[in-house]
Amino acid sequence: MGDLCGVCFPSEFDLQPTRFFFENAKESCLSCQIIVQTLKFFYPPSGPNLKVLLNPLETKTAILTLSDLQDEEAPSSIVYYTRSEAESRIIGMLNRLFFKILLIALAQEVGGCFETVYIEPETGKCRLYESGGEHENYVTLSHCWGSLTILTTKKNNLSLHKKSIELAALPKTFQDAIQVTRSLGIRYLWIDSLCIVQDDLEDWARESSRMASIYRDSYLTLSATSARDGSEGLFKPREVQIGCVKLTAPGSEEVIATLLARRGRKHTCFQGTHTDIWKNDGLEPLMTRAWVYQERLLSRRLLHFASDEMIWECQTMADCECGFLPTDEPVRKALRDKGDTDEANMSDRSVFEILNSREKEGTEAETQRWYQLIRNYTFLNITKDEDRLPAFSGIASSLITADNYIAGLRKDNGVRDLLWFVLSSTNPRRAKSYIAPSWSWASIIGGIGNYTIMYDYPTEWNRPGNRSLVEILESNTVKSTSDAFGRLCGGELKVRGHCIQGKIFEKDRKDWIGTSWGNHRLRLDIPSQGGMAWLPELIIDTIEDIRHAPGTSVSLLAVWVTEKRIYFLVLVQKTRFSRKLRRVGSATVAVGDLITGSFSDDMVENLLGTSPPKEFIII
Structure with a gap:
């Protein structure tokens, strides 16, 4: 019972997804029974009427992939996980091959500061703060303006905003961003509509030209990925359906570990920076916006508040709550090991990082990557035509x-x-x-x-x-x-x-x-x-x-x-x-x-x- 049987995993060395058949599941195989129980939970009463695939062992989590879906609301994958490392080790002893637990590591800190919103740690009150060259951690916000009229900084209220900004006057997204910034122990938050004087053309041009450094030097960018405008906030109510399988010791009824299962997510926020960006049905609202394109590529660390989960993205990794996030790391590894190869599946973030590192300056591959960034940028929506070049200036000035x-x-x-x-x-x-x-x-x-x-x-x-x-x-x-x-x-x-x-x-x-x-x-x-x-x-x-x-x-x-x-x-x-x-x-x-x-x-x-x-x- 310790390892996978021929039904749920025919070969330890087979790297291709494996077809799982309900009727062949073995009662003596722990993995078979776990798979059957969880699929019946998500597809009551007898399981899904579609193809079930088991992913190869290289994946960081134990994942079932379901294909030939007829119902868009049905999970396209199921991810297994535990609530503690101790339970993970116990399950690993029961079945050492299949169950692996995802560990998320945060990147190193960075510094830097521009004109920001200062948040008083005790009261949460805020005001516009113009630094005099000081350096301290700050957070940036990436958000959709939408059609909602939001509070902005203009010439006639600039001095007032430097004294105080009423929290109640801010849209919900800004209030949520302030809450997250405070919880991180950071006192400074950069929001474009407040930190750029909107009716001062020179100030707007000067600050928009600094977008590259503003987002690059930010400690963290909070991305209101699923919000159409400032009224929707960062946090979305969601119903998380969790299956629960209680595992007992061999020959005993004593529960020694609990294995949980939940739906894999669609990760639509990641469509916005891939070469198939024109297939934009179902994209999260923020991912359709041209200004946001450079905010995302320039940010060293970014936390997406998506419609169904939070997603972490930085220069070395990307991960999510469900643990099943497609990555282009195999393509990037091939580039590092062998030079230029087929880059059809490389995300724009990876393309930008390679261009920005000047690893292969002047090569044909560099030209191809540059055209990819322009192509994908031009598919995005922009409210003001005259922002066509400014909204790309952070990327251009970096490269x-x-x-x-x-x-x-x-x-x-x-x-x-x-x-x-x-x-x-x-x-x-x-x-x-x-x-x-x-x-x-x-x-x-x-x-x-x-x-x-x-x-x-x-x-x-x-x-x-x-x-x-x-x-x-x-x-x-x-x-x-x-x-x-x-x-x-x-x-x-x-x-x-x-x-x-x-x-x-x-x-x-x-x-x-x-x-x-x-x-x-x-x-x-x-x-x-x-x-x-x-x-x-x-x-x-x-x-x-x-x-x-x-x-x-x-x-x-x-x-x-x-x-x-x-x-x-x-x-x-x-x-x-x-x-x-x-x-x-x-x-x-x-x-x-x-x-x-x-x-x-x-x-x-x-x-x-x-x-x-x-x-x-x-x-």
């Missing part, structure tokens, strides 16, 4: 120097950074007011991808003969605040390259895919393409541009060539008599002999022409 950054692009990688495209599923649109030049991804509100990390395209970028077709001569922007990574009011890009002419038409109705307005209704004709270029693929940036596109003559600026494709920016004149161009989309043209598949530089010249490159200004 790039100010003199190498221009409107969301890296100057030393500027040509490839121009190769972004919109993801039409996010209904991209132009900002209501000017926020960035048209050649910057920040000018579009919607999801942004990059051709160099799309499908099989990454394999094209490092092959011999692949090269840039355009030269960036000058780049400049006009900043509207003192923040080098923040808001803009103008910008131009002067380039030298080859432009060919094309025209956009609407496809025949029989060729439409779907009925809504979109890129699927447009085709691009290039009169000069001849027989060596084919299958032009056109992506117009916004719905507004798409509606006006049919019949439009466009200039196609060749940006990059691989052995398969030429990549273009689709440009139009700013006005009829202006020589300046603005971007309205992107395009690719497959290059090569359609029959033989052969490719040569002559084919590129046949398409682009042999005349010298010209200079263009893109705004």
